Amino acid sequence: MESYSxxxxxxxxxxxxxxxxxxxxxxxxxxxxxxxxxxxxxxINMAHGEFMALGAYTVYLCSTLTxxxxxxxxxxxxxxxxxxxFIICALVGAAVEWLMIRRLYHRPLDTLLATWGLSxxxxxxxxxxxxxxxxxxTLPEWLMGSYSPKEGLDIPxxxxxxxxxxxAVSLALLLFMYKSSFGLRLxxxxxxxxxxxxxxxxxxxxDRLAFALGCGIAGIAGAAFTTIGxxxxxxxxxxxxxxFLVVVFGGAASLMGSLASAFGIAQAQSIxxxxxxxxxxxxxxxxxxxxxxxxxxxxxxxxxxxxx
Amino acid sequence: xxxxxxLFKTKGEAISFAVFVALxxxxxxxxxxxxxxxxxxxxxxxxxxxIGLVLLWGRCGILSLGQGVFFGLGGYCMAMFLKLEASDPxxxxxxxxxxIPDFMDWNQITQLPWFWEPFKSFTFASCAVFxxxxxxxxxxxxxxxxxxxxxxxxxxxxxxxxxxxxxxxxGNQGFTxxxxxxxDLKTLLGWDIRTTGAQYTLYFLCxxxxxxxxxxxxxxxxxxxxxxxxxxxDREDRVRFSGYDVAMCRTFVFALAAMLSGLGGALFxxxxxxxxPSLVGIIPxxxxxxxxxxxxxxxxxxxxLGCLIVNFGKTAFSEAYPDxxxxxxxxTFIAVVMFFPDGLAGIIEKSGxxxxxxxxxxAGLMKKLKPAESAEKASAAVAEIPKTAEP
Numbered sequence: 001m002e003s004y005s006x007x008x009x010x011x012x013x014x015x016x017x018x019x020x021x022x023x024x025x026x027x028x029x030x031x032x033x034x035x036x037x038x039x040x041x042x043x044i045n046m047a048h049g050e051f052m053a054l055g056a057y058t059v060y061l062c063s064t065l066t067x068x069x070x071x072x073x074x075x076x077x078x079x080x081x082x083x084x085x086f087i088i089c090a091l092v093g094a095a096v097e098w099l100m101i102r103r104l105y106h107r108p109l110d111t112l113l114a115t116w117g118l119s120x121x122x123x124x125x126x127x128x129x130x131x132x133x134x135x136x137x138t139l140p141e142w143l144m145g146s147y148s149p150k151e152g153l154d155i156p157x158x159x160x161x162x163x164x165x166x167x168a169v170s171l172a173l174l175l176f177m178y179k180s181s182f183g184l185r186l187x188x189x190x191x192x193x194x195x196x197x198x199x200x201x202x203x204x205x206x207d208r209l210a211f212a213l214g215c216g217i218a219g220i221a222g223a224a225f226t227t228i229g230x231x232x233x234x235x236x237x238x239x240x241x242x243x244f245l246v247v248v249f250g251g252a253a254s255l256m257g258s259l260a261s262a263f264g265i266a267q268a269q270s271i272x273x274x275x276x277x278x279x280x281x282x283x284x285x286x287x288x289x290x291x292x293x294x295x296x297x298x299x300x301x302x303x304x305x306x307x308x
Numbered sequence: 309x310x311x312x313x314x315l316f317k318t319k320g321e322a323i324s325f326a327v328f329v330a331l332x333x334x335x336x337x338x339x340x341x342x343x344x345x346x347x348x349x350x351x352x353x354x355x356x357x358x359i360g361l362v363l364l365w366g367r368c369g370i371l372s373l374g375q376g377v378f379f380g381l382g383g384y385c386m387a388m389f390l391k392l393e394a395s396d397p398x399x400x401x402x403x404x405x406x407x408i409p410d411f412m413d414w415n416q417i418t419q420l421p422w423f424w425e426p427f428k429s430f431t432f433a434s435c436a437v438f439x440x441x442x443x444x445x446x447x448x449x450x451x452x453x454x455x456x457x458x459x460x461x462x463x464x465x466x467x468x469x470x471x472x473x474x475x476x477x478x479g480n481q482g483f484t485x486x487x488x489x490x491x492d493l494k495t496l497l498g499w500d501i502r503t504t505g506a507q508y509t510l511y512f513l514c515x516x517x518x519x520x521x522x523x524x525x526x527x528x529x530x531x532x533x534x535x536x537x538x539x540x541x542d543r544e545d546r547v548r549f550s551g552y553d554v555a556m557c558r559t560f561v562f563a564l565a566a567m568l569s570g571l572g573g574a575l576f577x578x579x580x581x582x583x584x585p586s587l588v589g590i591i592p593x594x595x596x597x598x599x600x601x602x603x604x605x606x607x608x609x610x611x612x613l614g615c616l617i618v619n620f621g622k623t624a625f626s627e628a629y630p631d632x633x634x635x636x637x638x639x640t641f642i643a644v645v646m647f648f649p650d651g652l653a654g655i656i657e658k659s660g661x662x663x664x665x666x667x668x669x670x671a672g673l674m675k676k677l678k679p680a681e682s683a684e685k686a687s688a689a690v691a692e693i694p695k696t697a698e699p
Contacts, residue, residue: 044460103646108460109371113601114645116594120638128631241471241590244464279479286472293465294451 012274020270022159022228025166028262029221030239031246032173035258037214038247039190041207042108043101046115048243049236050122051215054092055085055222056231057130063137075140078223082165085219093215097208105207119237126233134230143227158227165224169217174255186210245289251299260300265289314530315523325522328609333515342504349511349579351619354379355518356572357596358603358611359525360565365597366605367529368561369541370458373593374466375569377473378441380588382570384477384484385440387583388424389433390493390501391485410492415482424483430497437574438567445566449559456555458544467590474589489584493577501578514575518612521568525608528564537561598637602644603651610653617652 004012030052037045045051062081066073096118104111139158146156177183188196189206197203225231225239246265250257265285272281293299316322336348357375365371397407405418412420426432448469452462477484485491493501500506528534540547540554548554577583586592596615603614618637626633648655 038460042460044464100642100646107649109369109463110645110649112371112460112463113597114642117638117641117645120634120641124631124634124638237590241468245468248461248464279475283472283476283479286468286475290465290468290472293461294448294455294457297452297455297457297461 013271016271016274017267018155018159020267021163022156022224023270024263024266025159025162026221026225026228026239027242027246027266028166028259029169029217029224030243031250031258031262032170032255033214033217033221034243034247035214035250035255036173036210036217039254041105041210043105043211044108044112044115044244045211045214046112046240047096047119047122048115048214048218049238049240050119050126051089051093051218051236052222052225052239053126053231053233053236054122055089055219056226056235057126057135057222058085058088058219059223059226060130060135060137060231063139067138075142078137078140078143081137082220082223085223086216087219089219089222090212090216093218094208094212096215097211101211102204102207123233123237130233132233134232134235136230137226139227162224162227165220169220170255170259173217177255182206182209241286245286245293249289249293249299251301254299254301257299257301315526317530324609325526328613329519333512333519337508337511342507345511346507346579347619347623348616349507349514350576351615352514352518352612353572353576353579354596354599354615354619355612356521356575357565357569358600358615359518359521359608360568361597361600362605362608362611363525363528363537363561364565365600366607366611367534367537367541368558370558370562371463371597372466372562372565373463373590373597374470375565375596376588376590376593377466377470378445378566378569379573379576379592379596380473380477380583380585381441381444381573382437383573383577383583383587384490385427385433385436385570386574386577387490387493388427389430390496390577391490392424392428393496394492394494409485409490411485411488411490412482417482421483434574438570441566441570441573442563446559446563449562450555453555453558453562458558467593470588470590470593474585477585477588485584487585489582489586491582491584493581496578502581507579510575510579514579517571517575521571522608522612525568529608533557598641601649601651602640604653606650607653607657610651610656613653614651 030048033051034045034048037043037048059078059081062077062084066077070077100114100118101111104114143158143161147160177186185196185201185206186209188199188201189203193203196206222231222236225235229235242265246258246262249265250259250261268285268288269282272284275281276284312322316325332348332352337345340348357379360378361372361375391409395407395409400406400408400410400413403410403413405413408417408420427436448466452458452465457465477489478487480486495501501510529537536547536552537557540552540557544554573583573587576587599615599618600611601614602618603612604610622633622637625636644651650657
């Protein structure tokens with residue numbers, strides 16, 4: 001590293017830091033969705049990546065339909081598409097919960113396997129519907145380009161937009177969890193399922209809503225993902241391990257933990273990728289996290305609720 | 309006789325094992341051409357992983373999504389030895405640096421890396437095939453089980469390890485052969501492994517080692533240790549409070565499963581003739597869990613048969629209908645996990661009662677068609693069945 005001057009290093013860190021922000025936003029959104037589902041019922045949703053891809057494909061579909069039928073709506077469709085992606089993923093998630101997950105709550109490891117089977121089916125559905133080639137929605141003009149406050153420093157606008165989206169979703173989720181009556185019921189169910197049932201909370205519907213919510217957030221992650229990469233049938237599965245590590249490393253069920261670990265993982269990957277060629281940056285990041293998890297399995301921000 | 313009773317608790321178990329031996333050691337070699345038999349041998353090398361998963365997942369309740377790591381480590385140890393033998397200075401004389409594997413030469417490496425050196429020795433390589441996976445599993449297992457990590461966390465972390473290793477192999481082309489893996493393996497100590505004769509020999513070696521591993525696994529399951537494992541799976545706290553070292557027992561089983569997987573990897577390389585990161589990563593690791601789940605996570609023989617059935621299904625089906633295959637596989641997997649958690653072996657075991665019902669039904673039908681005599685036979689059959697079918 002001796003060949004870089006201090007000035008260079010500063011710029012590299014800034015540039016890669018901003019590049020990492022897009023990755024951070026996607027990982028954070030993925031992680032938030034997983035944290036809701038995992039924190040709620042200890043269920044690991046292996047199809048979470050496919051829900052992200054579903055969201056991305058929804059945005060693509062919206063983009064194609066807009067271009068076809070309402071070209072004048074072009075500049076604004078993206079905002080609407082994010083909502084549609086959320087709703088579609090949440091609906092599919094609720095259906096999956098009703099058909100499959102609710103029968104497996106007492107066997108968390110089996111849920112993991114069953115949702116993997118689901119992810120195979122979803123991937124093949126994407127492949128049959130949209131083809132094996134990667135697709136990209138046409139992004140509105142205002143998302144393109146970059147903003148340069150000084151020489152040698154470009155901040156991509158889409159990165160900023162995605163960051164704003166991720167922060168907005170995180171805040172909305174926090175408000176939802178801590179201020180709404182549903183959030184209260186959800187937290188009650190996580191803390192003590194039997195007692196919550198006894199005081200009249202319908203824990204089954206809380207489970208379904210939580211699962212749908214998590215999947216919906218994955219859909220928003222998919223919408224964010226379309227601004228930084230093109231979507232293929234297996235796009236989701238490429239992020240799934242990172243998303244799991246975000247949740248586990250952050251401390252399950254801790255939203256703050258997910259935030260901190262998503263930031264750490266994304267920035268480490270992004271900065272290391274500059275100095276180490278190829279996938280070595282990613283390997284190094286993953287290795288550090290796995291070793292850290294072996295030493296401190298409860299993660300960064302362990303929840304104070306004892307696991308049942 | 310006591311030893312025999314430890315291996316097979318019932319006559320039925322011994323008979324099903326004998327049928328299985330006859331199937332893979334006699335019927336398949338006679339019935340299939342060498343090309344197909346070689347495929348069976350390849351699937352049977354996954355069977356080693358499946359045996360490990362029966363011990364680890366079925367009996368201990370610990371799901372590892374990283375068994376491909378150990379399969380891969382074993383396979384790479386063997387492949388590195390074979391590759392060094394295939395790259396003697398004479399046959400690699402056209403390279404810039406003769407005597408090193410071809411992919412190193414393509415990547416401008418002029419000296420054999422230090423960690424390749426010991427793999428010139430066959431003794432070292434064949435020991436490393438199972439000692440290296442065992443050691444790594446021991447370290448991982450000890451670090452995690454001692455901190456009481458289990459269940460879903462263990463699954464995620466092992467999956468991350470599988471991703472790390474496959475990315476690491478993929479990204480270091482000069483040292484590992486990269487995405488293409490280690491190919492063009494020719495001889496083992498001067499013995500050409502590509503001839504038909506060698507393929508038969510290797511198939512029977514694979515069958516022999518697989519049966520030995522299966523018997524070892526059955527032995528472990530049926531001893532007191534096996535019962536402690538099950539107790540740990542179902543009531544961890546009680547076993548801990550009774551004074552057993554839960555972490556140590558689990559680490560032992562994890563390391564044993566890794567060693568078996570490594571052995572399978574080595575036999576895979578010998579029979580198939582290459583090793584690549586595509587056999588190490590997340591998807592192969594989870595596929596091996598599928599084989600085990602379909603066959604039956606509690607049954608050693610069931611899990612091996614699961615490997616054969618799913619892979620034959622994959623070969624037959626994915627050639628004809630590549631699109632439908634993933635639907636079928638995903639659907640089968642969901643169905644198995646949701647409705648038949650003990651897999652095929654579980655269905656067969658439970659079918660004792662179904663068989664009785666079927667025979668009763670059959671007897672009723674027969675009675676209508678042909679009174680007296682056949683009904684007598686059928687009811688005799690009904691009386692016979694529970695004796696053999698009870699586990």
